[in-house]
Amino acid sequence: MAYAIEGATGAWEVVVGLEVHAQVISQSKLFSGSSAAFGAEPNTQVSFVDAGFPGMLPVINRECVAQAVRTGLGLNAVIHNVSRFDRKNYFYADMPQGYQISQYQHPIVGTGVVEVELSDGSVKEIGVTRLHLEQDAGKSLHDRHATKTFIDLNRSGVALMEIVSEPDIRSPEEAGAYLRKLRSILRYLGTCDGNMEEGSMRADVNVSVRKAGEPYRTRCEVKNVNSVRFVMQAIEAEAARQVEVWESGGSVKQETRLFDPNRLETRPMRSKEDAHDYRYFPEPDLLPLVLEDDWVAALKASLPELPDAKKARFRAEYGLTAYDAAVLVAEKATAEFFETVAKGRDAKIAANWVTGDFFAALNKTGATIDNPPISATDLGALLDLIADSTINGRIAKDVFEAMVETGKSPATIVAEKGLRQVTDTGAIDAAVDAIIAANPDKVAEYRSGKDKLFGFFVGQTMKAMAGKGNPALINETLKKRLA
Amino acid sequence: MALDPTTIRRIATLARIQVDDDRLEPLSQELNGILGWIAQLNEVDVDGVEPLTGGAQMAMKMRDDAVTDGGYPDKILANAPDRNGAFFAVPKVVE
Amino acid sequence: MLTDLTIAQAKAGLEAKQFSALELTEAHLHGIDTLNPRLNAFLTVTAEAAREQAKAADAAIGRGDIRALTGIPLAIKDLFCTQGVRTTAASRILDSFVPPYESTVTANLLADGAVFVGKTNLDEFAMGSSNMTSAFGPVENPWKRRQDQNAILVPGGSSGGSAAAVAARLAMGATGTDTGGSIRQPASFCGLVGVKPSYGRCSRWGVVAFASSLDHPGPFARTVEDSAILLGSMASHDPKDSTSADRPVPDYRAACRRGVAGLRIGIPREYRVDGMSAEIEALWQQGIDWLRAAGAEIVDVSLPHTKYGLATYYIVAPAEASSNLARYDGVRYGLRRDGAELSDMYGNTRAAGFGTEVQRRILIGTYVLSAGYYDAYYLRAQKVRALILRDFTEAFAQVDALLTPTAPSAAFAQGEKMDDPVQMYLNDLFTVGANLAGVPASSVPAGLDSNGLPLGLQIVGRPFDEETVFAVSAEIERAAGFSALPAIRAGV
Ligand SMILES: [Mg+2]
């Protein structure tokens, strides 16, 4: 069932396009040699170029160009061998030159496509219109002083990739899936860290609504939304507002708006009121950006395996379900973790452990995949102990817990705690005999046909053996003795 | 394509130049004089001509990605008309 | 008089220890003390720094470390940022701006041992052809009309202060910038050699931008050889300017001695405009005859889009300027006029900080880039610009250089041509083409008009072939034997 907003006059379809600003991972800025690192003291990572001093000129950073090309390739997009920079002219206190150097008419990357998986198991293609390089502005701090806004130019000139989608998105869920997939691709490529909290990925959300079969109606742009959840909420709020405007006989005005996540509503953005004439023109301080075929080919050859390809391979090579594969490839580090665990072992068992106990442990400890509480090598070693019958599956869970707590290897824990599985038939016989002797009534019930009680005897025996009995041998012995 | 006072007002706002009302009419005449003279370009047949954007006809060199600049907030802030600590300061902006 | 020496002569004298760099600098500083209050050629005089640089030059000469400009006093257009020295662009908006950096061109000159005596006046942000638009008052041309000694003439513009300073012997040479003729026209008005090299030859880094795709730094001097020495020092490949050309800088001084025998010199017929004064026409013919006599072949050529150059220029330059000057907003440096809101502060600051001509050009530039007008104005102008470049390219397939007048007239008086901006713009009629095409061009003093005022001839060359421009310029200089002196000069 497609997402729709139920208004008084019926169902409204939501049409969404996203402009994602992704901060390029690089040492220095797009057009200057100052640091692009996050979080420094105000105005310490600013050159005269970044501060728009008289006579200063931009010089482009090769790595930023390479990152844009890698990203374009990762989005299955057209790479333009000749692109240009333009000036987007408007005044803002944290934009020192009075213009933003961007790419308007001739972006470095053309059309591409992103495949997203939806919760109903379907896959949808979202078109990418373009990707272009541009410089970020500085930062305005409005809440430090009663009558003044403070300006920090550390971010001024940091390279951004603006990735513009087609208006192919039809629901908050699709928008969320698109953003998560995009972030996953960028992180795989190492071109953007995708950290929305620090602002290294933020979205302008273009929203309109329409009745089925209609052409597009007027859209509004909700600026600078900085989390996946907020994007989804903003779409819901803005679409609902627009439906109300249309249904009350008004018409939606094209404008830029801001999303207030506390009130779950959007409002017009005052500072953008007259910014609709950007007077773009070719940046005369820069020459055309010409990419050599060989250079692009070399970048292409060095690309890592991307989520979609990896997912397909995981299914083919390891026989994983679509769901498990999708979960495991979402983060590159998770996929690598899984592959280390699975190497030379039963892949399905490895997948179960990684998506099950391991993810639970991440959750519980609040750790991330980049700094996991246990290593993939240790988890693999644990699986080996199960496979060679050193420990049984139940004990393995305890060993896993101990590994998370102590960081020790599974072999050490098994040795220290004496958790080796008991495969000595004499010990098992003795334990089984004791249980049968202690429960004559249960034995009678079982023999009279209450088969379900078999589990009771297994549990009691295992308990008596402190969990270390070999389950197969216990079963075998019980079957014989109870027969 | 006459530049009427309303257009002048719009252009001046875009350019962030405060213009008094009594200047609009004379400015309109001056600028129209210049634009009228510029209109001679309409005589030129430019069909199929690729626009020339700059004075240099070469491809762009790219620099290496290394931190070689910045780290001098005092110099950045030295000429500031108003500042507060390490920040530039401007009249409060409402977004 | 030390101030009458050419740079080449002064170099020889310094090397032979006939005088010291400090003496040479003092002579010029004395001239500035005496004449600058009248001429207003310098906005800032850096006497103390100059003396220190001169002493350092003397020490270097003592060590035998003699470079291209060791000990030579120069004037710097106040559009070049100079570290620790106020740089104004002749605008109120940069009134108190002290750059914490040195432009590449001036750094090159300093590295070659030059002494900077001060920063020279100009049209505000280099927008003008008369030096009348400076926020710090006009510059007086040191030349006088024979019949009217009272008229105060303009030095031309925008580099009027530099031209006046060199003509009046207050500096041995100067830097200028040429966006539509701003070196060549004042050179012509002040009886000097002025060179606008190829686009990309001299770095624009640290030069306050007027119109990025048209701005060309270049030298003023009193002889062709001196201008060759200066350009050789100013020019370099600069990785900080993406439009800077990565090409070796040839020996321009040697090129001055090449002669013109065997060169093909084009005479563009479209420069013979209606109403051209007989004097200018006669001077041009004289130049043609000189070059033919020296062994050059004279060829009639056509640059069919010449007449559209100015209109093209007056779209492209204001468009780029409107954007380049957006950074003057009162936030980080320069003038600020407060306002209740940020937009008021911007509007007040820029209204108070920019003069009339600058505001006019920002408004025109904003208009031609604005929604709905871009295609009709800016895009069309860029296409015409492409046709103008094509004209030059085709002409240079037939000839090695072009010879034309530099300006339509000799220096005019303050107040003349001031009522109608378009009349003022016509000063650049013959010079803008070389800016639009990025080709090198010079102006060389070739004669006097009936008022006894200097007139220049322009030599235009192929892209990056400044050497031929110098060779032809030197031939015109030899043939003209220009020896007239301005009425106002140091030591008189
Ligand atoms: Mg946007």
Ligand SMILES: [Zn+2]
């Ligand atoms: Zn953007």
